[in-house]
Amino acid sequence: MKGLELNYIIWLKKKFKFNKINLHSLTRNITLIVLCFLLFSCDNEVQNEIKQRPLYEHPYYEDDDRDLNDSILIPQIIETRIVVNNIQGLETNNEFYNIEAQISQFSDYTEPVIDKYGDTIFNPLVSQGELIFKYDENETFYSEVFSNIYYTWEPDEEYSEPKYGIPEDEELDSTWLIEETFDVKMFHNWDLRKYPFDKQKLKIVLRAFNDTTLVRFKESSINESFFSEVNDLQQGFKITDIDFKEEFYSTGDVYINIPEVVSQGVYEIVISRNGIWVFIKLFFAGILALILSWLVFLIPVRDFQSRVELSIGAVFAAVGNKYFVDSATDSQVLTVADIFNNIIILLVVLNVALVIIKRNRIFTNKKLNDTNSMAKISIITALVLFSSLIIYTIV
Numbered sequence: 001m002k003g004l005e006l007n008y009i010i011w012l013k014k015k016f017k018f019n020k021i022n023l024h025s026l027t028r029n030i031t032l033i034v035l036c037f038l039l040f041s042c043d044n045e046v047q048n049e050i051k052q053r054p055l056y057e058h059p060y061y062e063d064d065d066r067d068l069n070d071s072i073l074i075p076q077i078i079e080t081r082i083v084v085n086n087i088q089g090l091e092t093n094n095e096f097y098n099i100e101a102q103i104s105q106f107s108d109y110t111e112p113v114i115d116k117y118g119d120t121i122f123n124p125l126v127s128q129g130e131l132i133f134k135y136d137e138n139e140t141f142y143s144e145v146f147s148n149i150y151y152t153w154e155p156d157e158e159y160s161e162p163k164y165g166i167p168e169d170e171e172l173d174s175t176w177l178i179e180e181t182f183d184v185k186m187f188h189n190w191d192l193r194k195y196p197f198d199k200q201k202l203k204i205v206l207r208a209f210n211d212t213t214l215v216r217f218k219e220s221s222i223n224e225s226f227f228s229e230v231n232d233l234q235q236g237f238k239i240t241d242i243d244f245k246e247e248f249y250s251t252g253d254v255y256i257n258i259p260e261v262v263s264q265g266v267y268e269i270v271i272s273r274n275g276i277w278v279f280i281k282l283f284f285a286g287i288l289a290l291i292l293s294w295l296v297f298l299i300p301v302r303d304f305q306s307r308v309e310l311s312i313g314a315v316f317a318a319v320g321n322k323y324f325v326d327s328a329t330d331s332q333v334l335t336v337a338d339i340f341n342n343i344i345i346l347l348v349v350l351n352v353a354l355v356i357i358k359r360n361r362i363f364t365n366k367k368l369n370d371t372n373s374m375a376k377i378s379i380i381t382a383l384v385l386f387s388s389l390i391i392y393t394i395v
């Protein structure tokens with residue numbers, strides 16, 4: 001007996017040691033994975049930084065024709081911001097809306113830079129890009145904008161109102177601001193896959209005139225974009241955020257024997273919908289139809305006719321609610337609203353089928369002949385389907 005106890009103790013020690021080794025190994029692996037992820041993230045941030053070089057290193061110059069005085073750093077980084085004043089006419093079934101906003105460009109250079117050939121390499125007195133507005137899905141058009149050029153002091157100086165024109169003292173640190181104000185009609189292709197909990201992104205594009213070797217757009221880190229809380233958006237819509245990203249556009253032209261690619265500063269104005277009230281408006285009748293189909297299980301089995309009549313009423317109510325949902329949006333994609341309504345119809349039909357199975361003697365399974373088991377099958381199915389839909393909506 002003592003030998004068995006001793007063997008059992010030895011076995012426990014080995015098992016504990018084995019688990020300890022596994023735990024140590026697992027902890028080490030998780031730590032390595034986290035470190036690799038952090039290093040990869042930092043590497044991505046470094047890669048996203050814009051590398052600059054002196055102008056005389058640009059391929060525009062021949063090897064024996066470089067001027068070391070052309071020491072301006074390229075590409076010139078133009079910081080931008082957008083101020084959204086108003087949005088009108090943004091409706092679910094309307095492809096067009098009006099927007100009033102300003103795009104600002106900030107530059108550290110206060111006078112044009114001219115190379116030894118007399119060519120203007122960079123001129124902060126003019127806009128470095130053009131605003132592009134979508135007119136329809138396959139076409140773009142350019143709006144007329146009203147431009148103002150301001151000269152402002154850096155934040156370390158005492159604040160003063162913006163001034164027009166070139167400053168008298170060029171030695172002072174300064175920033176040029178070019179502001180373009182626009183009020184245009186724009187096209188928007190609605191993404192209604194998550195309707196009525198969808199978010200729409202209205203795009204404003206600022207496309208550079210020059211190649212990426214000379215000009216790049218970046219979101220301003222000091223002058224942040226903002227929007228007016230007082231606007232003409234329909235009740236239920238609101239602006240929640242303004243995102244910025246840089247994209248690259250191939251013009252189709254050739255620049256120094258290579259295809260020309262220009263920088264695009266893309267602002268996305270995020271519009272959120274308050275979907276709770278829309279959800280109640282769309283699915284109140286459908287939810288009542290589903291509850292009505294569940295009440296069938298409370299009717300005594302002997303009163304089969306009442307069960308059938310109540311089930312048929314629930315089916316008609318669910319199908320009628322589907323037509324109401326379809327009429328609310330003019331969309332050819334499958335939306336969250338469509339999926340939710342189809343789940344309701346499926347559950348109502350399932351409940352009707354369970355009632356019929358209960359009545360039919362062909363099905364001899366005890367669970368299928370038990371009313372409580374049938375109700376559990378229906379409720380569990382509903383929980384699984386609706387939980388999956390909630391996860392899809394959130395993700």
